[in-house]
Amino acid sequence: KAGVTQTPRYLIKTRGQQVTLSCSPISGHRSVSWYQQTPGQGLQFLFEYFSETQRNKGNFPGRFSGRQFSNSRSEMNVSTLELGDSALYLCASSVRVGTEAFFGQGTRLTVV
Amino acid sequence: AQSVTQPDIHITVSEGASLELRCNYSYGATPYLFWYVQSPGQGLQLLLKYFSGDTLVQGIKGFEAEFKRSQSSFNLRKPSVHWSDAAEYFCAVGSNDYKLSFGAGTTVTVRA
Numbered sequence: 001k002a003g004v005t006q007t008p009r010y011l012i013k014t015r016g017q018q019v020t021l022s023c024s025p026i027s028g029h030r031s032v033s034w035y036q037q038t039p040g041q042g043l044q045f046l047f048e049y050f051s052e053t054q055r056n057k058g059n060f061p062g063r064f065s066g067r068q069f070s071n072s073r074s075e076m077n078v079s080t081l082e083l084g085d086s087a088l089y090l091c092a093s094s095v096r097v098g099t100e101a102f103f104g105q106g107t108r109l110t111v112v
Numbered sequence: 113a114q115s116v117t118q119p120d121i122h123i124t125v126s127e128g129a130s131l132e133l134r135c136n137y138s139y140g141a142t143p144y145l146f147w148y149v150q151s152p153g154q155g156l157q158l159l160l161k162y163f164s165g166d167t168l169v170q171g172i173k174g175f176e177a178e179f180k181r182s183q184s185s186f187n188l189r190k191p192s193v194h195w196s197d198a199a200e201y202f203c204a205v206g207s208n209d210y211k212l213s214f215g216a217g218t219t220v221t222v223r224a
Contacts, residue, residue, distance in 0.1 A: 004155075033211065033212070035214075042216050042217055043202065043214050043216075043217065045211065045213075045214075048211050055211070056210075056211045088153070090155055090156065092156075092212075096208075097208075097210065097211060098144060098206035098207045098208055098210050098211060098212060099144060099206060100144070100146060100158055100161050100206075101146075101158075101204075101212055102158065103148075103155035103156040103157070104155050105154060105155045106153075106154070106155050108153070
């Protein structure tokens with residue numbers, strides 16, 4: 001069974017640009033969550049989708065957005081990038097909200 | 113709302129010694145409980161989980177954890193640590209229809 005796939009693995013962007021990250025969940029999983037991880041702030045919850053609906057949202061500015069498609073694949077978008085957005089972005093999928101989550105390898109975003 | 117506390121930010125242990133990582137949670141009902149491990153620059157890997165039943169659960173890589181309802185704890189243990197166990201460990205709590213909540217993590221250093 002294929003795991004959670006995140007693309008790209010590494011990304012370098014310039015301040016002010018926007019970026020889209022992609023996550024393909026495990027087959028059959030309908031819940032996808034996104035996290036931002038930095039050395040200073042640790043693992044912070046961004047948002048969670050279930051069956052194309054955003055179920056939960058973390059405390060991030062509106063520059064951070066996401067969506068989920070009918071095949072459960074998810075994307076997150078960050079507009080007007082800031083230096084502080086440099087982080088490891090992790091995606092996790094699960095059968096349903098609140099149960100065991102399986103993580104992808106993450107996308108390492110560097111904003112310069 | 114549910115929350116997770118990992119009191120120890122960093123633990124150093126000698127190779128071959130035992131390891132115990134503490135986790136306390138706050139939740140009204142019986143939660144789902146998880147331990148994850150993360151190597152640098154990688155995603156989180158599920159070590160073990162507790163949903164119900166036997167309060168002592170076995171996981172991968174020789175880890176076990178014990179659920180103690182009276183203490184609202186779910187501590188992770190390993191009898192004999194290997195150098196490859198050096199990583200960051202996260203405790204998480206979940207429930208039906210509510211997102212997983214993660215602790216701040218405990219970094220484990222293994223000395224020779």
